[in-house]
Amino acid sequence: MTDAKKQYLVIECARCNRFLLAVSTNETRTCPYCGKRLRIGHVRILASSETAEEARLVLQDLKAREG
Numbered sequence: 001m002t003d004a005k006k007q008y009l010v011i012e013c014a015r016c017n018r019f020l021l022a023v024s025t026n027e028t029r030t031c032p033y034c035g036k037r038l039r040i041g042h043v044r045i046l047a048s049s050e051t052a053e054e055a056r057l058v059l060q061d062l063k064a065r066e067g
């Protein structure tokens with residue numbers, strides 16, 4: 001067990017530049033849009049939250065602004 005708190009992250013895909021959710025305790029996340037395997041820690045993190053709910057709202061907001 002680790003003491004590191006699980007964080008829900010809103011990250012940007014390095015290949016297609018779309019936004020997606022990731023969990024900080026995971027090392028990688030596969031982009032659902034282009035299939036690229038992203039290394040968490042090597043991608044741009046736009047927001048982080050302790051709850052999935054909040055991260056989802058941030059993601060929705062970003063997508064809305066994206067058009």
Ligand SMILES: [Zn+2]
Binds near residue numbers: 017018036
């Ligand atoms: Zn992608």
